[in-house]
Amino acid sequence: MQLRYTAKDGIEQVFILPDRPVTIGRGLNADLVLKDEKASRLHCAVESFEGECLVRDLKSKNGLLVNGERVETAYVTPGDTFQIGGTVFLLEELFTPGSETALQEVQDEMEHGKGYGTIMRELVKEVEAAPEKMSDTERITLRPPPRKPKKLADTERIPLDE
Numbered sequence: 001m002q003l004r005y006t007a008k009d010g011i012e013q014v015f016i017l018p019d020r021p022v023t024i025g026r027g028l029n030a031d032l033v034l035k036d037e038k039a040s041r042l043h044c045a046v047e048s049f050e051g052e053c054l055v056r057d058l059k060s061k062n063g064l065l066v067n068g069e070r071v072e073t074a075y076v077t078p079g080d081t082f083q084i085g086g087t088v089f090l091l092e093e094l095f096t097p098g099s100e101t102a103l104q105e106v107q108d109e110m111e112h113g114k115g116y117g118t119i120m121r122e123l124v125k126e127v128e129a130a131p132e133k134m135s136d137t138e139r140i141t142l143r144p145p146p147r148k149p150k151k152l153a154d155t156e157r158i159p160l161d162e
Helices: 099-111 116-129 136-141
Strands: 002-006 012-016 022-025 044-049 052-057 064-066 069-071 073-076 081-084 087-092
Touching (some): 052 064, 064 073, 073 081
Antiparallel strands (some): 002 012, 002 087, 022 044, 044 052, 052 073, 081 087
16 A cells, blocks of 8 residues: 655655554654644554555544544545645555556457457567567566477377276
8 A cells, every 4th residue: 555645845755555554743753754734743653454544643633634534543445535734645556667557558458349368369479579678577477388288109108908
């Protein structure tokens, strides 16, 4: 999971949530430090697990808003927002660079009538046609095409009834 927010300087930021609880606030001992005078030093805690997050107000002066409502503790899922002082956070799924674009391209092609099998065959043909354009890691992860079984000569066959 990741948090997307706009910092006080107007630059959009992304904070990737680790596998442990994190604190957010304006104090230097917070895991995510905000330059927001309306945020408490340790304003809230966020813990990510199983596709959602638990956000908990840490007795802040200005409170915690989840989707516009003041809460002490709440579960948030991707697409939900929570606000600390003047900073609004959007919870998002964590995507690797390019994965969202690739998924969107496959969905678009399927909506235009292509089946999943057809799309996969086209991708395999592209890779087989231009292996020199691939990185070493891409080459390693590709599986060779299945081999046709070799026919055994009569002298190599073992009779089953013996």
